[in-house]
Amino acid sequence: MTTQKIAIIGGGVIGLAVARALALQGVQVTLFEQQHIGAGTSSTTFAWVNSNGKQPLSYHQLNALSMEEHVKLQLTQPNGLRWLETCGTWEWAAEGEAQQRLLQRATSLQSLGYPAREVTPDQLQREIPELRRKTVSGAVWHFPTESVLHPALYLARLWSEARAHGVILQQHQAIQRIAEQADGVTLHLENGEQWQGDRVVVATGRWANQLLNTLDVDLALLDTSKPNAVACSFLARTAPQPLSLGANLIAPQLNVRPDGGGRLLLQALELDDLADPAAPPSTQSAIAEQFRERYQSLFADAGELQIEKIVVGQRARPADGLPAIGYVTSEQRVYVAVTHSGITLSPLIGRLVAEELVQDHASDLLADFRPQRLMGRSAGDFAPIKRNFPAAQ
Template identity: 55%
Template sequence: MTSKSAHKQKVAVIGAGILGLSVARQLAQKGAEVTIFERDYIGAGTSSTTFAWVNSNGKSPDSYHQLNATAIDEHVELQREGQVGAPWFHQTGTYEWATGSELQHRLNERTENLTTLGYPVEKLSRADVQARLPEIRIDPQADELWFFPTEAILYPSILLAKLWADAKSSGAVLRNHSDIVSLNETEHGVTLTLADGEQWTGDQVVLATGRWSRELMANIGLDLALIDANKADRVACGFLAYTAPLPLQLDANLITPELNVRPDGGGRLLLQALDLDLYVNPSLLPSTDGFIAKEMLRRLRRIFANVDHAKIERIAIGQRARPADGLPAMGYVTPDKRVYLMVTHSGMTLGPLLGRLCAEEIIDKTRSDLLADFAPDRLIGKKAEDFPQISSVFYPSAQ
């Protein structure tokens, strides 16, 4: 539906990942003339290499928690609204346990804080979990088990297809294999130059290029404090291992001290072991029969029955779009308000909500209170080294 307050604007969205397609969909539905420029193809970047765990579990400060919690509701509404294809959002919850006094104490503190914030949390018995997950092998040291019922697993490719289908039906145009080599803002608008020399001129540009955001910001003379995802750094990168189909009945996220597990369709599992990310190097992809794969399988066999024959089909390295302070950067980056930046971690959780909120600011000139703490100014003109080192405190690959 076209916003009554909106005039026809010509907007370019650079990047066809979760953020780019989410905002393009909303902009087009508000009546803007939208062109999406993608260097490769839909989902070619971080949006296709993610654990895709939709949650607001342990995210701080409170404003970031609230943003993520609201984003869960946005997914529910988006899937409910006119869903005709395959569902991408499965609100089957998350099971979690900890072992050792320190980790158990931290988990209990987190659940108490989440309860205070109104986030649904359930304490389960071992028998409860065993009944729900028949093949599970619960660690004998796990005294308390928790369930977070509103959390979800998400299938990124299906969601990206939904967003693009909606954007296209509202008039958006997608230009795949269109590399932007320069961006120039003038008093009359914005001009983009493509690698083949073609130029696009319009009213506004949205930068939704994830971990490549610094490159385009440099075109307008601005530096951006963004973690370098090309470095061998567990904060910036992490392993994701995909198994062959297995006879398991897991239908939710499982978070344990040594391995995170989620279903990935057709009996396959997606595995993540955060401590193994100490060995990550984005330029060196591990083999499916090397140390990383064998260690993940060893841990998987401790957690589940029926997986003695499990095999890793492939290993990917997720390279994260992470601002230097770990929080989203959403907003205009130039005085004339023609260049709008969208970059964040937890994109799979936040994408649809941020698409709506940012489109409201771009077209309706209304900035939501949910974005109050996330203006890009704090990151502009600075480098990642100017911020305290982010540690891999919580589940950094989970989107």
């Protein structure tokens, strides 16, 4: 049997996870990346691994199973490198309606077998001594199986294993167009070269349509080029702070997670309507001052917040919020894998996509997420995505 030749376009978590999984099955894989590994959304994300309120049920199940896949992958890390910290999430809500939504979400998750327990504010303060007790309102919920992930270290794990199994990396290589034939596919590179093989996987996230359009294929994706709180988010990275935080904290005014070496990664979702990818704020801006004020209102004796950088994360997001995974052409030579929650979903999607490509057998877990529902439509054809709980960001 002839070894399959498959190209992956996009060196983020989805592309690398697919490349790794294909290589483990003996496929000859070439990975094309226009910039460098992790240059896109994978490096500008809160990187919270969860299935906390994700709907419909099939999407919840996909995320929950991928959480388990992450844990298995971390357990097989050969050199002790920790890119996944299953530290749990602490969450509370601000006012009556939001508290009721949190209660409904938590109890619904419990009914699905997703670990969630109500704790007292005193229990939370023992975990985070610097927390200002007066800022905690209503019930506090703990989701113990959720994790935070360090994207650069996770990408290193995926790439080291992919490379060890023969994946060829072509960095700083832009693809001009894709051409499909009955017996294969051709990539035309901007430097004039060509790659020919059996199949190609487009895993370029928010840029997917740039290549799919060369095949007269268009997916309904959210526009991330302008302010849009569903598509864009501020992320503030700090210098090391004297804060006793070893878990993910979701509070009404601020989301805070450890980012290694005492550094923190912060979100303030209420501010995201102002998040403009073309104009990320400086560390001396009004947005930076908002982060400082929110930090000081949440914690006492945890240092004056030292922000090193604020970036605007741009999410890869199909217009209905769900993944787009599957073939997009009649000859089934071009496959797309574009999704929000890529950090959470990547290890499972990598394995499932590889199985579909190698075994030519459709996965039941991916049945609800085929790209055809998005093809030839615009984002305006879909109901606006509601962001009424933190994990829907």
